[in-house]
Amino acid sequence: MDAPTRSYGGKTAQERAAERRERLVAAAIEVLAEQGAEHTTMTGICAAAGLTERYFYESFASLDEAMLAALDSVCAEIAELVVSTLQTTHGPPEGRVHALVVAFFDLVEESPGKARVAVVESAANAVLRPRRHELIQMFAQLVADEAAVLYRDQAWPEERARIHGLVFIAGLAELVGAWLTGAVETTREELVDACESLFVAFTRRDG
Amino acid sequence: MDAPTRSYGGKTAQERAAERRERLVAAAIEVLAEQGAEHTTMTGICAAAGLTERYFYESFASLDEAMLAALDSVCAEIAELVVSTLQTTHGPPEGRVHALVVAFFDLVEESPGKARVAVVESAANAVLRPRRHELIQMFAQLVADEAAVLYRDQAWPEERARIHGLVFIAGLAELVGAWLTGAVETTREELVDACESLFVAFTRRDG
DNA sequence: CCAATCTGACAGGACGTCCTGTCAGTTTGG
DNA sequence: CCAAACTGACAGGACGTCCTGTCAGATTGG
Numbered sequence: 425m426d427a428p429t430r431s432y433g434g435k436t437a438q439e440r441a442a443e444r445r446e447r448l449v450a451a452a453i454e455v456l457a458e459q460g461a462e463h464t465t466m467t468g469i470c471a472a473a474g475l476t477e478r479y480f481y482e483s484f485a486s487l488d489e490a491m492l493a494a495l496d497s498v499c500a501e502i503a504e505l506v507v508s509t510l511q512t513t514h515g516p517p518e519g520r521v522h523a524l525v526v527a528f529f530d531l532v533e534e535s536p537g538k539a540r541v542a543v544v545e546s547a548a549n550a551v552l553r554p555r556r557h558e559l560i561q562m563f564a565q566l567v568a569d570e571a572a573v574l575y576r577d578q579a580w581p582e583e584r585a586r587i588h589g590l591v592f593i594a595g596l597a598e599l600v601g602a603w604l605t606g607a608v609e610t611t612r613e614e615l616v617d618a619c620e621s622l623f624v625a626f627t628r629r630d631g
Numbered sequence: 632m633d634a635p636t637r638s639y640g641g642k643t644a645q646e647r648a649a650e651r652r653e654r655l656v657a658a659a660i661e662v663l664a665e666q667g668a669e670h671t672t673m674t675g676i677c678a679a680a681g682l683t684e685r686y687f688y689e690s691f692a693s694l695d696e697a698m699l700a701a702l703d704s705v706c707a708e709i710a711e712l713v714v715s716t717l718q719t720t721h722g723p724p725e726g727r728v729h730a731l732v733v734a735f736f737d738l739v740e741e742s743p744g745k746a747r748v749a750v751v752e753s754a755a756n757a758v759l760r761p762r763r764h765e766l767i768q769m770f771a772q773l774v775a776d777e778a779a780v781l782y783r784d785q786a787w788p789e790e791r792a793r794i795h796g797l798v799f800i801a802g803l804a805e806l807v808g809a810w811l812t813g814a815v816e817t818t819r820e821e822l823v824d825a826c827e828s829l830f831v832a833f834t835r836r837d838g
Numbered sequence: 839c840c841a842a843t844c845t846g847a848c849a850g851g852a853c854g855t856c857c858t859g860t861c862a863g864t865t866t867g868g
Numbered sequence: 869c870c871a872a873a874c875t876g877a878c879a880g881g882a883c884g885t886c887c888t889g890t891c892a893g894a895t896t897g898g
Contacts, residue, residue, distance in 0.1 A: 547754040591802030598801030
């Protein structure tokens with residue numbers, strides 16, 4: 425039953441399969457960003473990866489699964505960015521929020537394709553939307569946590585804080601998406617400023 | 632060249648065509664809400680409308696055009712709701728905002744399908760997204776205008792107010808979308824309250 | 839070196855949508 | 869009443885994706 429495996433090109437079967445999977449995920453991100461979720465096909469992903477359909481089925485059972493893997497990859501990268509930024513940036517929450525916003529915009533400018541997948545195309549597919557929602561919730565919780573530290577007795581109760589965080593993050597996603605597609609014309613600096621004033625507005629109670 | 636027209640069923644050719652178009656638009660909204668933009672096809676819309684493909688081409692040149700017409704129809708209804716609510720509700724802006732939020736949630740509960748098209752599926756298609764953005768901008772401007780009246784010297788400058796309004800409205804859209812799909816579990820009352828505190832938070836400066 | 843395995847390329851069938859065309863049956867105006 | 873127009877149903881070709889299968893050439897272990 426088991427296919428007798430051997431090394432090939434100096435790599436084990438597992439390594440080769442993992443490598444092909446990575447190429448497919450990268451290709452999926454590329455196609456998603458360039459063609460949009462609606463025009464993303466197995467055929468297109470395979471062509472972009474320079475692999476045949478056979479290897480697609482080696483890693484994924486369906487197109488949905490591949491798109492999900494692509495979104496997960498981008499999400500993981502963003503989450504990692506957030507964690508490492510928060511770990512290396514100490515001091516008052518305002519500074520941490522600023523560092524986060526700047527780091528995120530760095531990512532957006534460096535890899536607009538990935539940003540597009542995370543922000544725009546994740547809303548374009550029924551399979552991707554739940555994952556998108558999880559990502560938004562994660563950031564919302566983060567915002568709520570920072571706000572609780574920053575404003576203490578001026579902060580919103582937990583439940584309301586999460587809703588505020590969700591609206592804040594989802595709104596930012598739309599803003600970044602509009603910026604990526606050119607529907608909103610603003611400088612990066614204005615956007616960073618706006619993000620910070622929005623953070624304060626969304627998280628501080630009374631005032 | 633011109634097809635010689637006559638009345639049929641007591642209606643002129645124009646009336647009949649307009650009637651079929653309405654049926655197709657209604658069917659498009661239904662299919663968009665139930666199947667999602669990705670699985671919306673001409674075939675499906677025609678079946679839902681009880682009309683053959685021939686009549687589809689009578690009104691629309693492509694599937695995109697039909698979906699756009701469906702979104703426009705929903706947008707027009709929402710815009711009408713907003714205008715009439717603002718016209719009939721006088722008094723302080725807080726009350727006007729409250730009335731708006733309540734009226735919108737009434738629509739959402741009465742026609743979840745239309746809400747789903749406006750809020751969720753409008754982000755799922757490349758052709759619909761620009762229209763969605765226009766709708767968001769319209770509401771954002773509305774929010775900015777009300778805020779300018781309500782807070783006067785405490786309001787944000789125009790440019791920043793528009794960004795705040797955009798983030799506010801887009802965030803609300805995500806919130807309503809999550810609520811429609813059951814990803815967020817809250818009562819309607821809590822949501823209305825949250826919308827109002829969010830409005831204040833987003834629009835008032837300093838404080 | 840040689841048999842076994844891995845790889846890439848391509849063929850071709852199944853399927854659904856898109857789009858045009860035909861045709862019988864119904865309704866209308868004169 | 870009848871010719872003309874309208875309507876609904878269906879057929880069928882073009883097209884692209886999905887999915888499996890085949891096959892020659894490259895690479896490996898023994």
